[in-house]
Amino acid sequence: MTWGIPSHLFLEIHVALSLIGIVAGLLVLYGLLNGISYPGWTALFLATTILTSITGFPIPPFGFDPPRAVGTLSLVLLAIAVCAFYAFHLAGTWRWVYVVTATAALYLNCFVAVVQAFEKVPFLQSLAPTQSEPPFLIAQAIVLALFPRGRRGLSTPVGWQPISSLPNFGEPLCPAARLPQATKFASRQRTHFPSDCLRRIESVYPFRRIASPPAGAIVISM
Numbered sequence: 001m002t003w004g005i006p007s008h009l010f011l012e013i014h015v016a017l018s019l020i021g022i023v024a025g026l027l028v029l030y031g032l033l034n035g036i037s038y039p040g041w042t043a044l045f046l047a048t049t050i051l052t053s054i055t056g057f058p059i060p061p062f063g064f065d066p067p068r069a070v071g072t073l074s075l076v077l078l079a080i081a082v083c084a085f086y087a088f089h090l091a092g093t094w095r096w097v098y099v100v101t102a103t104a105a106l107y108l109n110c111f112v113a114v115v116q117a118f119e120k121v122p123f124l125q126s127l128a129p130t131q132s133e134p135p136f137l138i139a140q141a142i143v144l145a146l147f148p149r150g151r152r153g154l155s156t157p158v159g160w161q162p163i164s165s166l167p168n169f170g171e172p173l174c175p176a177a178r179l180p181q182a183t184k185f186a187s188r189q190r191t192h193f194p195s196d197c198l199r200r201i202e203s204v205y206p207f208r209r210i211a212s213p214p215a216g217a218i219v220i221s222m
Contacts, residue, residue: 002058014055018113021048025106032099033148042085045102049109050078067112074108077101103147110143 002010024045031038053071084090084098118124118136128136 010055011059014052014059015116017048017055018052018109021045021052021109022106022113024048025102025109029103029106029147032103045106046078046082046085049105050075050082052109053078067115070108070112074105077105077108081105107144107147111140114139114143 001007005013021044024041027041028038028045030036031041053074056071057068078101081098081101084094084101088094090098114136115131118128118131118139124135127133
């Protein structure tokens with residue numbers, strides 16, 4: 001028994017959480033690469049990946065071994081990502097903090113999944129019994145290659161100021177009733193909404209622009 005759950009069932013729950021976290025995380029990563037926000041998938045990714053790390057600790061063998069070290073590091077990264085996303089709303093530098101920590105946590109989850117696959121799946125275990133053989137190293141290299149590295153790889157989703165980072169905005173695309181507030185904020189800060197951001201708003205909440213807006217602002221009329 002593990003936490004009052006049969007050990008074999010607990011292990012299955014742990015594996016299921018890990019797989020769900022990987023799938024949700026890949027969708028979130030796709031959104032980061034293409035400037036698309038997936039709040040629901042983001043919440044699922046963060047929750048399942050946190051639970052994956054937590055449920056990995058009571059699984060034998062016990063002791064602070066490499067898997068538990070990875071789990072501890074993952075929990076630290078996820079805690080920072082949660083704060084950046086939900087507490088600081090990706091404002092300013094917190095956008096990059098979230099991108100880096102969330103991507104690193106997803107990579108660690110995928111890394112451990114490959115390790116477990118070569119340990120548990122008989123066919124893969126026969127290919128790399130000590131996990132130092134070329135098949136294992138190639139698999140890990142492929143996983144690493146799938147993840148973007150550096151600012152260039154993730155410049156699109158964080159190159160524009162998200163609406164959710166503006167004061168009192170909790171949705172990636174603000175409701176129509178709040179667009180005037182966004183206008184006031186843009187005018188006060190004398191900044192422009194990037195054109196791609198405006199297209200996203202206009203696709204959901206049609207609006208028209210008033211001629212001759214104040215310098216540094218885009219005026220939106222409902």
